[in-house]
Amino acid sequence: MRRYVLKRVVQTILTAWFTVTVVFVLLRLAPGDPAVSYAPPNPSSEQLEAIRREFGLDQPLLSQYWTFLTHLLHGDVGQSFQFRQSALTVVLERLPYTITLAVAAIVITAVLAIPLGVWMARRANTAGELGANIATIAGQSMPDFWIGFVLLIVFAVNLQWFPSSGFTSISSLVLPTLTIVVLQVALISRLVRREMSVNLNASYVTIARSRGVSERRLTWRYAFSNSAIPVVTALGTRFAAMLNGVVIVEVVFRWPGVGQLVVDALERRDLPVIQATVLVTVLLALFVQLAVDLIYPLLDPRVRLGEGAR
Amino acid sequence: MAVLTVSDLVVELITPRGVIRAVDGVSFDIDAGETVTIIGESGSGKSTTAMALLRLLPDDLAVISGSAQIDGQDVVGTRKHIGGIRGRSVALIPQDPMTALNPIATIGQQMVEAIRHAHGSLSKAQARERALELLRQVHLSAPERRVKSYPHELSGGMLQRVLIAMALSTEPRLIVADEPTSALDVTVQAGILDLLLEMQERTGVAVLLITHDLGVARLMSDRIHVMHRGRFVEDGDVEQVVDNPQHEYTRNLLAAIPELGAWDDPEDPDHPDYIDPVAETAAPATDPAAEPAAPTTRPEQAGIPATKGGPRP
Numbered sequence: 001m002r003r004y005v006l007k008r009v010v011q012t013i014l015t016a017w018f019t020v021t022v023v024f025v026l027l028r029l030a031p032g033d034p035a036v037s038y039a040p041p042n043p044s045s046e047q048l049e050a051i052r053r054e055f056g057l058d059q060p061l062l063s064q065y066w067t068f069l070t071h072l073l074h075g076d077v078g079q080s081f082q083f084r085q086s087a088l089t090v091v092l093e094r095l096p097y098t099i100t101l102a103v104a105a106i107v108i109t110a111v112l113a114i115p116l117g118v119w120m121a122r123r124a125n126t127a128g129e130l131g132a133n134i135a136t137i138a139g140q141s142m143p144d145f146w147i148g149f150v151l152l153i154v155f156a157v158n159l160q161w162f163p164s165s166g167f168t169s170i171s172s173l174v175l176p177t178l179t180i181v182v183l184q185v186a187l188i189s190r191l192v193r194r195e196m197s198v199n200l201n202a203s204y205v206t207i208a209r210s211r212g213v214s215e216r217r218l219t220w221r222y223a224f225s226n227s228a229i230p231v232v233t234a235l236g237t238r239f240a241a242m243l244n245g246v247v248i249v250e251v252v253f254r255w256p257g258v259g260q261l262v263v264d265a266l267e268r269r270d271l272p273v274i275q276a277t278v279l280v281t282v283l284l285a286l287f288v289q290l291a292v293d294l295i296y297p298l299l300d301p302r303v304r305l306g307e308g309a310r
Numbered sequence: 311m312a313v314l315t316v317s318d319l320v321v322e323l324i325t326p327r328g329v330i331r332a333v334d335g336v337s338f339d340i341d342a343g344e345t346v347t348i349i350g351e352s353g354s355g356k357s358t359t360a361m362a363l364l365r366l367l368p369d370d371l372a373v374i375s376g377s378a379q380i381d382g383q384d385v386v387g388t389r390k391h392i393g394g395i396r397g398r399s400v401a402l403i404p405q406d407p408m409t410a411l412n413p414i415a416t417i418g419q420q421m422v423e424a425i426r427h428a429h430g431s432l433s434k435a436q437a438r439e440r441a442l443e444l445l446r447q448v449h450l451s452a453p454e455r456r457v458k459s460y461p462h463e464l465s466g467g468m469l470q471r472v473l474i475a476m477a478l479s480t481e482p483r484l485i486v487a488d489e490p491t492s493a494l495d496v497t498v499q500a501g502i503l504d505l506l507l508e509m510q511e512r513t514g515v516a517v518l519l520i521t522h523d524l525g526v527a528r529l530m531s532d533r534i535h536v537m538h539r540g541r542f543v544e545d546g547d548v549e550q551v552v553d554n555p556q557h558e559y560t561r562n563l564l565a566a567i568p569e570l571g572a573w574d575d576p577e578d579p580d581h582p583d584y585i586d587p588v589a590e591t592a593a594p595a596t597d598p599a600a601e602p603a604a605p606t607t608r609p610e611q612a613g614i615p616a617t618k619g620g621p622r623p
């Protein structure tokens with residue numbers, strides 16, 4: 001167990017370091033000069049030079065990177081160019097909005113997709129299942145910006161049931177969540193259906209049926225419990241991805257989360273904010289992944305930590 | 311009254327390649343304490359017969375006709391009764407014990423579930439007591455430890471003992487055993503068959519045994535039915551069928567049996583000289599090899615063990 005924890009910690013640090021480094025280098029290799037974004041119109045070369053010096057962009061790449069790393073070790077990710085304050089603070093202010101959206105979306109996805117997938121597996125090859133099949137394939141194929149715009153036009157603009165943008169009250173959460181959920185429910189319910197079909201046809205279920213175990217128990221205690229690992233893995237992966245910012249949905253609904261922040265920061269070439277966002281969201285995603293791994297042995301006695309699932 | 315009566319059972323399977331008549335009008339019955347064996351090559355319809363009687367074939371796969379009663383209750387005409395029969399008056403012992411139990415529940419949990427289904431009045435603690443007692447009866451070593459184990463922690467032979475214990479836990483009138491030993495190591499097969507005989511002697515349960523192994527059939531059966539392409543081509547007393555096969559197919563089946571040498575092998579766990587390397591079983595050996603060979607044994611079947619009717623130690 002101690003070995004496992006140590007291994008995971010080292011893995012996490014290396015992954016975070018690698019991701020941040022790639023982003024750091026790519027941002028500086030990308031064309032365009034951040035100084036231009038923060039200079040007055042028609043700046044002189046002296047003015048641009050002064051801004052570059054202020055941001056530390058006048059240094060060679062390697063020495064910029066060295067400064068970045070040594071500051072990072074002290075928990076300093078740098079100052080935001082546009083907000084003139086700690087980039088980390090800027091990101092952490094936006095993070096709760098993204099987390100709220102991600103949690104709402106994943107909970108509703110699980111609540112809808114699991115029963116739907118189980119129902120489809122139980123009703124395999126019936127008309128009802130065919131209908132659900134078509135609906136989920138449609139949900140899977142619709143682009144999320146399109147779903148977002150349709151919901152926005154129908155429920156915010158025309159019906160005015162929900163606010164169209166920003167975060168004003170809990171009802172602001174409804175449309176962005178719904179937009180995410182359509183796609184996720186389609187994906188997860190089909191996964192649940194697939195796993196459940198395999199397990200419902202497994203011989204241990206047939207033999208339990210011969211012992212008189214009820215269909216309800218066979219469905220949940222037998223087949224579903226045995227499908228839990230892939231389902232939890234998929235939900236965890238989706239949740240981690242959402243924490244990285246649900247960019248399109250946040251932009252469509254002007255949701256004040258990190259997805260929106262990162263789009264603005266890219267536009268304004270606010271390099272420290274982009275780096276801070278990447279660092280924070282990567283660490284969060286790794287944390288979720290760890291939590292999922294720790295759940296595996298609880299779901300399946302055959303899994304031992306450090307050996308992977310099954 | 312017969313525990314199982316089957317008459318003119320037909321099972322048609324609806325497959326992507328068309329309708330297969332997997333069982334084509336078979337009739338037989340089994341009395342209490344009797345073992346009736348269906349023997350036949352792979353694909354002859356043996357399992358389909360058994361699964362149809364327990365109504366374990368999905369309705370969209372199988373169309374069943376004819377008639378059958380388990381313990382006097384119709385199981386072919388309607389699905390009404392089978393729910394009450396399963397896990398009470400009938401039990402199934404499967405072919406592959408390794409895949410027969412829920413992999414994420416302990417042996418104890420699954421036994422308690424089966425026991426409480428059959429005996430609703432028992433408390434959890436009483437059911438656990440009963441589970442231990444049954445595991446001792448099937449000669450499973452260290453039952454207190456096994457009830458806390460998960461299926462993957464036990465060997466195939468141990469699991470089959472657990473499954474036999476589970477089948478017995480409901481005090482059934484009929485046990486359907488579909489190739490109960492064919493997925494097991496030869497060295498543990500004999501022990502399992504012997505356990506089945508011992509249990510039957512004690513409880514008087516009727517057994518429908520399915521096998522493609524004539525040696526097994528000969529050891530266990532009172533009567534056998536030779537199945538070929540969904541039909542019974544020969545029926546009767548084991549000795550009579552073995553010694554005087556009437557049907558071409560039966561003769562071929564007999565000719566195809568390998569010499570069974572394992573029955574008097576010190577590698578056999580039930581052999582008195584056998585020292586169990588993994589403490590797989592603490593079974594007191596009731597050794598089939600100790601039985602006098604049936605006088606009618608023909609040379610080419612010298613390895614086949616004596617029939618069930620012979621004197622038992």
Ligand SMILES: Nc1ncnc2c1ncn2[C@@H]1O[C@H](COP(=O)(O)OP(=O)(O)OP(=O)(O)O)[C@@H](O)[C@H]1O
Nearest residue numbers: 323325330332351352353354355356357358359522
């Ligand atoms: N689920 C299924 N779908 C389609 N065909 C099936 C199915 N189950 C069995 N069959 C077919 O039904 C016939 C009888 O199969 P069955 O399993 O009853 O044979 P068996 O005598 O038990 O053979 P084995 O000794 O291999 O277990 C075979 O032709 C088989 O291909």
Ligand SMILES: [Mg+2]
Nearest residue numbers: 356357358488
């Ligand atoms: Mg079979």
